[in-house]
Amino acid sequence: xxxxxxxxxxxxxxxxxxxxxxxxxxxxxxxxxxxxxxxxxxxxxxxxxxxxxxxxxxxxxxxxxxxxxxxxxxxxxxxxxxxxxxxxxxxxxxxxxxxxxxxxxxxxxxxxxxxxxxxxxxxxxxxxxxxxxx
Numbered sequence: 001x002x003x004x005x006x007x008x009x010x011x012x013x014x015x016x017x018x019x020x021x022x023x024x025x026x027x028x029x030x031x032x033x034x035x036x037x038x039x040x041x042x043x044x045x046x047x048x049x050x051x052x053x054x055x056x057x058x059x060x061x062x063x064x065x066x067x068x069x070x071x072x073x074x075x076x077x078x079x080x081x082x083x084x085x086x087x088x089x090x091x092x093x094x095x096x097x098x099x100x101x102x103x104x105x106x107x108x109x110x111x112x113x114x115x116x117x118x119x120x121x122x123x124x125x126x127x128x129x130x131x132x133x134x
Contacts, residue, residue, distance in 0.1 A: 005118045006064055009119060024054065024103075030099040064122045071130075078129060090131040097120065097123055104119055
């Protein structure tokens with residue numbers, strides 16, 4: 001990613017985080033519309049889940065801002081999502097990303113098509129890393 005894209009992503013991300021809990025509420029409300037996803041989250045402590053999502057997004061943001069492809073901090077998360085644990089199939093990450101975009105659109109007043117493309121570009125390496133453990 002270019003420095004301009006990184007700055008745009010960081011600014012949009014921070015606008016979303018300013019909304020606080022709303023970003024994560026909107027994300028999960030949208031993500032759980034999928035029956036397959038909803039089934040995976042049965043019995044989930046969503047307060048904890050939202051904190052874990054926030055942490056993973058900050059890890060991904062850090063990797064983008066630092067221009068580092070080191071997602072090893074996500075390794076535990078990736079192993080937990082793998083076939084032999086939570087069994088989260090790779091196709092669900094597209095729904096995850098679409099839900100993230102939905103939440104960003106709702107929570108970032110300056111979000112547009114260019115911002116969405118930058119978010120997708122920023123998130124994809126982390127998604128690929130996690131999915132590779134499947």
